[in-house]
Every structure is written in structure tokens, then in C-alpha cells.
Amino acid sequence: MHKDKSLIEIGLGALAEGTNEFNFTCKAADFKGRQLADAGFTGEIKVNVIAEKSDDEVTLTINTSAMGDFTCDICLAPVSKKLTGTLVLSYLFSEAPDDDDGGDEEYIRLDRSADSIDITGEVCETLLLSLPMKVTCTDNPDCRLYSSKESIGNNEEPPPDNVTSWQESLEKLKNKYR
Numbered sequence: 001m002h003k004d005k006s007l008i009e010i011g012l013g014a015l016a017e018g019t020n021e022f023n024f025t026c027k028a029a030d031f032k033g034r035q036l037a038d039a040g041f042t043g044e045i046k047v048n049v050i051a052e053k054s055d056d057e058v059t060l061t062i063n064t065s066a067m068g069d070f071t072c073d074i075c076l077a078p079v080s081k082k083l084t085g086t087l088v089l090s091y092l093f094s095e096a097p098d099d100d101d102g103g104d105e106e107y108i109r110l111d112r113s114a115d116s117i118d119i120t121g122e123v124c125e126t127l128l129l130s131l132p133m134k135v136t137c138t139d140n141p142d143c144r145l146y147s148s149k150e151s152i153g154n155n156e157e158p159p160p161d162n163v164t165s166w167q168e169s170l171e172k173l174k175n176k177y178r
């Protein structure tokens, strides 16, 4: 039976001491079982991974860059945005899993005999975390018109005209003494 190859994995055998760089290009549809296309990732997804290897640990810095297609929260116009995300993962080689006292929470234990690290899930998380909370258009004048109208509506009272009110009171004063 053929086992599905991981979409994004870092081969440990080929990893040199020091800094290694990897680049992957994928599509939302490649991440099976994840709803990345529904989330707005419709184009190419670029993944850059910096792997720093030392004697007993590997640190992976995942950088994702992708165009997302959304609709504006205000006027529902289509909006394309470039989304970038970063995630840092630290792996610690361990030979005896038994002495894991749960101390170092920030490290992920990695078996010394492992020949690769599958980061497909982590890349997917990074992409989902890079999604914007709010989407509004930046170059649609109609949308801006709508939102500025709204802010004027909140402040309907015109600013007091000092000159007029001063003249009015003077006028009243004159009438009083006439």
C-alpha cells in the first residue's frame, strides 16, 4: 500500500549543522481535509522554512505568504489581500522518551531516529492564523463614502459659531435697553 507523502516535510538526514533554507509552493487544495480554499486561500501558497540545526535541537521558522480572496465587511466587494504568517517551532532530540518530565513546554520532543519532520499541519495553522479579523476595501471610493457618511451621522450637531452667538446676544442686549 502506498503511503501518502507528507506535503511539507523537512528531511533531517540532509540537514547540515547551522542554517538551512527550504522553499515550498503549494495550493489550498493540497492540504487535504483542511478548509483553506473556503477560508479565502485561492491562489498559490508560498512557504519558506529556515531550519537551524545544532547538536541536540532543530529550530524551524515557518514563513507563509499567500494571496487571499475575501469580501469587504462593509460593501461586500471582492478584496484580495496578501497574507503573511510566521511560526517558530523548536524540536529537541531525545533518546529516552521516559525521562520526559514535561519540563520544557516550548520544545517538541523529536526521536533521534526520526528521518524527517512533517510540518504540514503547522503550515496550515500558520496560514489560518494569518487570516485577517476584518476585511474592508482600501481602493473603493464608494465604500469609503459609505463609511465616512456613517461617522458624520454620529456627530450631527454643527460646531457653535462664536461670532454669530456673540452678535445675537449683543442684539438682545440692544433690544433690552431700547
Ligand SMILES: [Zn+2]
Pocket (backbone or CB within 6 Å): 072, 073, 074, 075, 076, 077, 136, 137, 140, 143, 144
Ligand atoms: Zn467595501
